[in-house]
Amino acid sequence: MKVQNILATKGSKVHTVLPDLPIREATALMVQHNIGALVIVDAAGALVGILSERDIVRAVARNQDVGEPVSRLMTRTVIAGSLQDDLSAVMRTMTEKRFRHLPVVDHGQLVGMVSIGDLVKAQLAQYQGEIETLVTQITQGGSQP
């Protein structure tokens, strides 16, 4: 399975903000939309960073001023995925490198974001599906003359 299959059922909406948005407002947006991360883009729409719940926890712990721009807090070295990336590889990389949100870029454009939760859900559905197929074969096939 590829990243594209997961994005198709997520509506491909990504919440993006500009680097100069105050941290306070960014946090409010995350609460309002019930999301774990925001993507930061520059005026030209290019990906410049990502702001996750984890960054905010860190900011709170060190008493950072929430009036500061998100650019002061965001992670700048963002790993981005592509539509054709394999689910298994992406899961492994996110687990190893400990990040939970992966922006997806296609032809230089941000087209969506997948979370580790989305990937786990998709993998679970895949396993469930395989088991379901086996079970119906056994139960239905068994009743054949």
Add this chain to the structure above:
Amino acid sequence: MTTQPGTAEHPLRVAIIGSGPAAFYAAEHLLKQPDLTVTVDMFDRLPTPFGLVRGGVAPDHQKIKTVTKAFDGIAANPRFRFFGNVEFGLHVTLDDLRQYYHQILYATGAQTDRRMGIPGEDLTGSHPATEFVAWYNGHPDYRGHVFDLSQERAAVVGVGNVAIDVARILCRTPEELLKTDIAEHAFEALRHSRIKEVYLLGRRGPVQAAFTNPEVKEVGEMAGADVLVRADEVQLDPLSEAALAASDDRTLRKKVEILQGYALRKPDGKDRRLHIRFLVSPVELISDAQGRVARMKLVRNVLVASDTGSLNAKATDQFEELEVGLVFRSVGYRGVALAGVPFHERWGVILNDKGRVLDPDSKQPLAGQYTAGWIKRGPSGVIGTNKPDSVETVMAMLEDLAKGQVLAPSQPEAAAAEALVRARQPLSVSYAEWKRLDELELQRGQTAGRPRLKFTSVPDMLSALGKTPVPTP
């Protein structure tokens, strides 16, 4: 103030477009809701139900097809109706259905194929696997297709399970095919096939191959074909080796072992040979003087890691040519747009949020419209994968119902909807009628010593049911 549908007096009326696995799993989940009365009308453009279970799943995989017995159980519910031979966009439209149903669910699968995007792709002798599959499975739209099986060498591009299906069917002996429900026209053609060499072409390595273990094992046990693998192509590169070690995936390791085992085999001298190749991509199909495929130019690939650790094929400057007279591209299926329904052209799906169809501009859900299966998430996953997928969509439907967000049909009565169908398509086929066709197919099969002999044309199906086209005045 209107009453919320879902009671015995005012059932929730749902139209499901398509009758493949996604459609049936959705119907099942809707019909089993406690304290909610739902009536389901399922439409299919074909007179026969089950989508790719009938028209995709390989004829030599009869056991997989027994899932249809579970679908029979769902269809036996008195609140379920089937309208076969009724096409959305032709006989009924979205505007029609809005007048009769509270919710509409699109489960139309992936009706066409992805392209390779290389020169020569459309030469005579180059076909999408989708068409070959539909042809050997007796899909009425493809019964007239011709594949030149007088050729001795064929290539199948892609190493997914569909590619394996196609390669295996090309390699089967007439005796093996007789035990299947392969369409009669395909049996006749394949019986006289002169194919000797079949090449299955993977652009990446064995660790990245999409096919699954039972399918790879099966090709090693064919009566009339040896399987050949090049040792150097299944020797893992360091990146694949590392990925395999890190994944701790035993099934994947087993797959590599099976393929490496094939590389050690000595051919038994069987009539046909299936070559499984890795790390090669077709770059061009080259024609003979008559404009037919004669050769395929391949480039050798190496694997490079993307930022996320996905290993992708990167072309080198080494090329080779493969002499082939028949090419099947099996690089994935693709959804087609439905009239009046938003569609994501590039991805070939109906863009959705957990099954709720989205307005392409506002990205907000469109009330009362839903999607499930391959048209929802893309052409990936086995039959059972559609079950959790359809359940997710039905959960969204039930949530929206609870909020009163449904369509407002002017005639939410079962009889009114049936009258519409009768007016638009007098030759619609009910589930009881399908069961008669099914019975006839099984009987014809018994006479011929086969599991089933399919009807492969719509007029044949209709006349077997005693339905004759109404003469146009």
